[in-house]
Amino acid sequence: MASFLNIFSQITPPPFVTPEQYDGLEYRWKMFVFRPAYFQKEAILLGALLFYVAFFFIGRSINTKKVEKWVNVHEDLLKSQFSSPHVKGLVRDGSSDFFTFSTGRRNVASLHSIFRLRPYHDLLQTIYQVVYSFVDLQYNPRNDLQLDFKLLPSALPHDFVWAIVAKDEMKSIKDNRWDLTFTKTTENSALPSNMSVMSEFADVTESILKNTALLDALKDPKIAPYFRSLSVTDQPRERPTKLDSPEKHVILDLVCSSPSQAVDTTALVAALFPFIDSLSKINLRPETKTKLKKVRETFEKSLKVEAEQAKKEELDQAREDQKAAKRKAEDERVSKLSSAEQQKILERERKRSIRKTQGKTVRK
Template sequence: MASGFLNILQKITPPPIENPVDYDGWELKWKFLVFRPALLKNEAILSGILVFYVLFWYFGASINSSKTEKWMSAHQSILARQFSKPSVGNLRRDGYSDFFNFSTGRRNIASLHVIFSLRPYHDLVQLLFQFFWGLVDVQYNPKDSLELDFKLFPEALPHDFVWAIVAKDELRTIKDDRWDLTFTRATENPALPPSLSVMSEFADVTESLYKAHPALLNVLKDPQNLRYFRSLSITDQPRDRPDAPIPVEKREKHVILSLSVPPGSSAAATAPLVEAIFPFIDSLSKVSLRPETKNKTKKAREDLDKQLKEDAEKEKKEEMEQQREDQKAAKRKAEQERISKLSAAEQQKILERERKRSIRKSQTKAVRK
């Protein structure tokens, strides 16, 4: 027993350090302790890499925290004026690149979610991946993005439609991220700056929105306000395609303002856009559509619900068929395992029985033909 324990200790004990006798480098001695740095080059390199990574992570995480805190601080007065329950100082985070804020308590607006999705400045590996992938895919352009998602009360917008103003450099990818915007068609509009496009289901939606709140155009015509503007959308559809029709009582309407996050020194640059959104939302109840547009929208939503229902039923049918196939396969496997345990004579009888059954089936099919 003791010898076995000693053998285990010998196996897990590291080998002794061999100090060369002819060592001529710098060393530090204290009594029986000797420190020779030249013998620890590999350890020094690894320690340096570790320290660099930790410092990189710390400063990267600090950059993201500083950006979000400065933006919230620069817009605190706006949110405090507009909401009875703003949670400006309550910024939640998911990791070190995603931050969230929630406000509520305002006419026409059920809630506001402020969502920061920043680049992973704290993660060197992800940054290198983004850099090299950007060399491969010229359309790949990661950004520090910010969304203000306004969930509306039902009476704030009496009509169903999808509409957006989008910066042209976002047109290539925005439909990949927003299923609801696939309902629209991008067009030029002379009332907007050349760098912006309109995405709308129907032409008169744009005209009605401009009439209801013309001040929005003045804000978007200022080049200073477009530096960080990405899109402004109104939608009665979810951003991701639902698996089945959404019940009427669970349907939501949103106004979504998408921005690029400005640097901390310019955090207040997006304040005019944020300020202008609130009167714009208040004006949506005044939007009036032509009767033919209302009918087209109603039919489009009915066709969508029908298609979603058919797709859901088809998917359910495919799942049930797959389950039946899996059950048959499991049954065949269990039968094969049972037969494999029988004697050779019994196995031969079963094979002969299966052969005769196959012959009878083939003869029956021949007679039917």
């Protein structure tokens, strides 16, 4: 008990001693006296806490207004295209990620609108992003918006990967989109100078770029600050580890605009719907179809080989684990025997080892 009291006395702060003279600011009310000079540290801590809380709510409000404004501006367009736009409304995941889901349109199984905004609500993450952008000049955090149209099987009869990419986004897109590794990057005179084409074969590009409405929307100068990429793909965005039924998507990646400029992207989004409808009319040369099919068959074969190898390694590891478990159980059993019995087992193991060695020598 005495030792406990001794420890308690050591961690107890010393009592506050009121100085005999105080000529600073003070507030009196009846028997109460408040002297601010004695609470400078507490005032700094309280101010920092209030600043952090205010930063959180202001940052969350900025992101929410940005997303809500974009959704409201494009709502009439989506209502005219989908029988069920925004099925569950605007879904929030934290304070920087938002989602909407639309369905009920010809050629489109669903539309996922995915907002991934900068964490303006998180002071530490915001400071990190600002500081790291000075350290790594290629690091450019943005407010991302992705419109992912999952197509119905009949909407795109061919299997290919194709994209238009803003040149300043080329490295970021290549790093994050495995499916675009199927393509080659080329220039095209029909596109603005700040955009490049990524396509598996030239006649895929020729057939797709016949859509003049899409080209006109891409040439609009108001689109340039927001456009990142537009892709048509039959492959997953991350490299698969097993064979799955292919899904075909049209994906538009944008920089989410500020609330005052949300209307700038409506023309491009509107052009996507006739563009999607035109995909079923694409005609490719027979040799192109053969090459596209061969590329996918080659990849599927390599995926099967990898899957078989992984399964073999898994089985080998399971056998090794089983052997190790048996050895451990045997060692535990032997350790409980008497010294004489352990000696007999060791002698038996030694003779067995000699016989195996002699057998190998004879076979040689």
